[in-house]
Amino acid sequence: MNIDEIIKNRRATPPRFLAKKEISKDTIQQLLDNANWAPNHKSTEPWRFKVYTGDAKNKLADEIYSLLIKKKKAGEQINLSKADKFKAGIELVPVAIAIILERDIAERVSEWEEIAAVSMAVQNMWLTATAINLGAFWATPQFLPFLNEILELKPRQKSLGFLYIGEIAMDYPSPGRGDIVYKVEWKE
Ligand SMILES: Cc1cc2nc3c(=O)[nH]c(=O)nc-3n(C[C@H](O)[C@H](O)[C@H](O)COP(=O)(O)O)c2cc1C
Numbered sequence: 259m260n261i262d263e264i265i266k267n268r269r270a271t272p273p274r275f276l277a278k279k280e281i282s283k284d285t286i287q288q289l290l291d292n293a294n295w296a297p298n299h300k301s302t303e304p305w306r307f308k309v310y311t312g313d314a315k316n317k318l319a320d321e322i323y324s325l326l327i328k329k330k331k332a333g334e335q336i337n338l339s340k341a342d343k344f345k346a347g348i349e350l351v352p353v354a355i356a357i358i359l360e361r362d363i364a365e366r367v368s369e370w371e372e373i374a375a376v377s378m379a380v381q382n383m384w385l386t387a388t389a390i391n392l393g394a395f396w397a398t399p400q401f402l403p404f405l406n407e408i409l410e411l412k413p414r415q416k417s418l419g420f421l422y423i424g425e426i427a428m429d430y431p432s433p434g435r436g437d438i439v440y441k442v443e444w445k446e
Contacts, residue, residue, distance in 0.1 A: 264389050269430050271393030273347035276424030280311075281353050285390065289355075289383040289423065296382050298375035299367040305379040306358040306415060319348040321408050326401060336401060344399050351422040355383070356409055357396075359416045376418055383421060393426040
């Protein structure tokens with residue numbers, strides 16, 4: 259695939275469309291190495307990742323689910339059907355990579371720039387996955403702010419969700435895009 263094909267073939271492939279089959283550590287490392295080459299302002303390199311596979315991934319799903327039940331009982335607004343769906347999703351996929359933003363101590367650049375840099379790192383992984391015929395999905399459930407302790411985040415870190423990776427079991431249809439012509443003004 260050339261660059262245009264990789265970009266246009268990249269899909270958000272939901273967990274139930276991914277195969278549970280293990281992904282090799284070398285392949286996951288390839289994605290992470292490419293993530294690390296994302297552009298970033300003032301060389302802050304704000305992306306951090308935690309790779310969950312096997313028992314650690316299933317333990318994570320259980321811990322998150324138990325926490326959400328506890329929060330719900332304590333009166334927090336938790337949508338339990340979404341919590342169920344999240345648990346099922348993370349159990350279905352072979353790899354869940356926690357996407358973490360780490361601000362530098364001096365906060366030399368604004369948070370939005372750091373989020374942009376982490377997002378570009380995620381896109382690097384997503385496009386790499388597409389190029390090697392793997393599917394990926396970025397999950398950003400509303401309860402992310404509750405997960406700091408379970409994800410063992412440090413004070414300057416924030417969760418930006420999970421990137422699931424797996425072989426594509428079934429193609430997920432593209433929602434397509436509106437024509438770029440309506441999103442661009444040319445000034446000549
Ligand atoms: C920052 C970000 C967060 C996302 N979070 C979710 C999510 O929580 N659940 C979901 O179904 N899709 C999520 N997506 C994926 C989009 O739904 C998906 O990209 C969109 O439907 C377009 O499909 P495509 O990527 O296959 O073209 C997210 C995408 C981005 C960029």
